[in-house]
Amino acid sequence: MQSGLRYWENYLKELAPDGGCAEGVKYWYWGVQSVVECVASFESAAGTDYGIGKTPGLATTAYFPYYMTGPLGSFNYGNAGREFTITPEYVWFAKKYNAPKISSARKEFMDTHHTRAKVYDMLWYDDTLLENAHTAESLPLDMWFVTTETASFRSGWD
Numbered sequence: 001m002q003s004g005l006r007y008w009e010n011y012l013k014e015l016a017p018d019g020g021c022a023e024g025v026k027y028w029y030w031g032v033q034s035v036v037e038c039v040a041s042f043e044s045a046a047g048t049d050y051g052i053g054k055t056p057g058l059a060t061t062a063y064f065p066y067y068m069t070g071p072l073g074s075f076n077y078g079n080a081g082r083e084f085t086i087t088p089e090y091v092w093f094a095k096k097y098n099a100p101k102i103s104s105a106r107k108e109f110m111d112t113h114h115t116r117a118k119v120y121d122m123l124w125y126d127d128t129l130l131e132n133a134h135t136a137e138s139l140p141l142d143m144w145f146v147t148t149e150t151a152s153f154r155s156g157w158d
Contacts, residue, residue, distance in 0.1 A: 012055040020147050021064055023078040024075070025064065033087070
């Protein structure tokens, strides 16, 4: 168990301090998907995340692809490609860190792309987050991810 937790510590250092990912948004997903599945399993089976949830950058990493993706696709660096899908892991992040805007991002993506809910959407769904999304604090329009030296500057979210 301890060696497994040390593995996650090594990987999660890459997301500190602000959740940015050196590999771009597509490869961000492959790593984060595994983290979410692992931590959700720990919470379900053992009732604890063993402190992983407090790792610097994890609470904010769901914002990384949100900022790095726009109407024409994702900012392509790190061999990431332009396409990015807002996945069910967003629902987990929203619930874990009480982030209504992240929850609404998944819902909006599903509505826009006529996508059906996946199993994880249903497991992690929290309707109170969606209800509070329209009154939640607005996200800043601009964001700089320090470690990856990437930034997003917007005039609006729509």
